[in-house]
Amino acid sequence: xxxxxxxxxxxxxxxxxxxxxxxxxxxxxxxxxxxxxxxxxxxxxxxxxxxxxxxxxxxxxxxxxxxxxxxxxxxxxxxxxxxxxxxxxxxxxxxxxxxxxxxxxxxxxxxxxxxxxxxxxxxxxxxxxxxxxxxxxxxxxxxxxxxxxxxxxxxxxxxxxxxxxxxxxxxxxxxxxxxxxxxxxxxxxxxxxxxxxxxxxxxxxxxxxxxxxxxxxxxxxxxxxxxxxxxxxxxxxxxxxxxxxxxxxxxxxxxxxxxxxxxxxxxxxxxxxxxxxxxxxxxxxxxxxxxxxx
Amino acid sequence: xxxxxxxxxxxxxxxxxxxxxxxxxxxxxxxxxxxxxxxxxxxxxxxxxxxxxxxxxxxxxxxxxxxxxxxxxxxxxxxxxxxxxxxxxxxxxxxxxxxxxxxxxxxxxxxxxxxxxxxxxxxxxxxxxxxxxxxxxxxxxxxxxxxxxxxxxxxxxxxxxxxxxxxxxxxxxxxxxxxxxxxxxxxxxxxxxxxxxxxxxxxxxxxxxxxxxxxxxxxxxxxxxxxxxxxxxxxxxxxxxxxxxxxxxxxxxxxxxxxxxxxxxxxxxxxxxxxxxxxxxxxxxxxxxxxxxxxxxxxxxxxxxxxxxxxxxxxxxxxxxxxxxxxxxxxxxxxxxxxxxxxxxxxxxxxxxxxxxxxxxxxxx
Numbered sequence: 121x122x123x124x125x126x127x128x129x130x131x132x133x134x135x136x137x138x139x140x141x142x143x144x145x146x147x148x149x150x151x152x153x154x155x156x157x158x159x160x161x162x163x164x165x166x167x168x169x170x171x172x173x174x175x176x177x178x179x180x181x182x183x184x185x186x187x188x189x190x191x192x193x194x195x196x197x198x199x200x201x202x203x204x205x206x207x208x209x210x211x212x213x214x215x216x217x218x219x220x221x222x223x224x225x226x227x228x229x230x231x232x233x234x235x236x237x238x239x240x241x242x243x244x245x246x247x248x249x250x251x252x253x254x255x256x257x258x259x260x261x262x263x264x265x266x267x268x269x270x271x272x273x274x275x276x277x278x279x280x281x282x283x284x285x286x287x288x289x290x291x292x293x294x295x296x297x298x299x300x301x302x303x304x305x306x307x308x309x310x311x312x313x314x315x316x317x318x319x320x321x322x323x324x325x326x327x328x329x330x331x332x333x334x335x336x337x338x339x340x341x342x343x344x345x346x347x348x349x350x351x352x353x354x355x356x357x358x359x360x361x362x363x364x365x366x367x368x369x370x371x372x373x374x375x376x377x378x379x380x381x382x383x384x385x386x387x388x389x390x391x392x393x394x395x396x397x398x399x400x401x402x403x404x405x406x407x408x409x410x411x412x413x414x
Numbered sequence: 415x416x417x418x419x420x421x422x423x424x425x426x427x428x429x430x431x432x433x434x435x436x437x438x439x440x441x442x443x444x445x446x447x448x449x450x451x452x453x454x455x456x457x458x459x460x461x462x463x464x465x466x467x468x469x470x471x472x473x474x475x476x477x478x479x480x481x482x483x484x485x486x487x488x489x490x491x492x493x494x495x496x497x498x499x500x501x502x503x504x505x506x507x508x509x510x511x512x513x514x515x516x517x518x519x520x521x522x523x524x525x526x527x528x529x530x531x532x533x534x535x536x537x538x539x540x541x542x543x544x545x546x547x548x549x550x551x552x553x554x555x556x557x558x559x560x561x562x563x564x565x566x567x568x569x570x571x572x573x574x575x576x577x578x579x580x581x582x583x584x585x586x587x588x589x590x591x592x593x594x595x596x597x598x599x600x601x602x603x604x605x606x607x608x609x610x611x612x613x614x615x616x617x618x619x620x621x622x623x624x625x626x627x628x629x630x631x632x633x634x635x636x637x638x639x640x641x642x643x644x645x646x647x648x649x650x651x652x653x654x655x656x657x658x659x660x661x662x663x664x665x666x667x668x669x670x671x672x673x674x675x676x677x678x679x680x681x682x683x684x685x686x687x688x689x690x691x692x693x694x695x696x697x698x699x700x701x702x703x704x705x706x707x708x709x710x711x712x713x714x715x716x717x718x719x720x721x722x723x724x725x726x727x728x729x730x731x732x733x734x735x736x737x738x739x740x741x742x743x744x745x746x747x748x749x750x751x752x753x754x755x756x757x758x759x760x761x762x763x764x765x766x767x768x769x770x771x772x773x774x775x776x777x778x779x
Contacts, residue, residue, distance in 0.1 A: 221723035383563030398537035
């Protein structure tokens, strides 16, 4: 029983992390139509900011990391993606891929391609023992952070003017413009939110693994892309659900797979994903506009 | 006669261009010839990518998985039997004694890649619009994971060594021409044309009875075969490789080549490959400031990669349809205007992915 609870916490925590990755992708895709490959590079850049400023006390360090994510995201929108507004989705996807490679290669130029290790969050990897349950603190922190951020994001999207404008733009961009939503401001807000999620993800990933490398953002992007597709492309809540499902499935496979099959965990996970798509091509929570429209 | 010329010229001109450039550059032999062979292998893979992406308008991030499959199949068939016992001691008996020529191995590699593609295309091609392209990354992860984990057959995360280094210029040139011919012939078949019609307007294509999923499955499998052959050639070009060779970097480079030239025409795929190969080669020589004999096409870390990526982003900003903007190379105009000057695909016509998901953004100013 205790191991079941421990595994469940591990699964929820990983799912929460994946949900944060997926939300970063889903927000920008929903509003701007960009499947933002550069999100991974944004996470990596933020992590390197954390690495570079490692002497700061940890609250400041975490804050600086998150702020760097926001600044970078806003810069990307203002410098690159604004110029490509209205391009088709394939072009935007490839463009963000290129931007991601530029950022990643810049990290290689500045800090080298070898992985670095950081002591940040080392104390978090100790386990917390509550009445026989031993749970890594980082799992709890990840879970709490994910829940708090998702609730905050949900409140922002439903209760604030900017949030409502953002959802309106995601729903029907042209109509929103006609009704007076200011495009550039909404775009900047969307990218800023995504950057915030990238920054938080960077802090959590670095604390979990204790290492960073220029390519560290690739796995998160991969997971996020797949999560948004199985959640229902274009649906913000679907993306969070998709991330959660992927995280829980990962831990489930880790627990139930026999040792001989463990090396193939990811292959099995993604095969399941493909199978899910066979049954539900529109994803778990399809958006209203997912169907064919003339 | 003129009609025949018009039909054949777009392919013939590309073949002439590739052969002329390859022979001109490789004439000096040595490391330049080595780079030319590398570029031609990339050409095979990019043309393979084009068969699916260009004709369907659906992006795929997963095709390099087929290159990996092609490379491993070909390696297993061509590593000398005595060496195989040393490199892969746990190999199942019947594979360990198998040995074929490089040509046969490449054909088998292509066939196996195509077969696997046919199977996975069933769920993948049901997805709408951009979701299909994204889901193909799942494929890349699966193949990467299996290649790393299946130590008995692939050698695991390490490098698989001992593949005969017999990718000669002539042989690779032959494969490049074959790939271009397959791509060109396919896009002129009824199936290819139906798929292209769905690329321009999926709803309209469905309305006149095009079975979009079926056509996509065909293109996906055919393109996986060509990419698989390219992967096999790559194995015989580098001689030693690991799963990492067939991952993000190769995916990026091949996609960049396709997009820079313009993914909507074969000429675009070819020109993009040639341009980016040249740029990457010059930059990497500049970067290492010596004649590099090794795997120059793989792009070393740092500045060369930044510049290639920057070039890609710039091309997308300034010329979103790529350098050739979806045109094939037509015969020169004569007498009557418009007589076979350009291909039917004009850039403005469908502005890229016209499937359902795109409608949301396509209307923006």
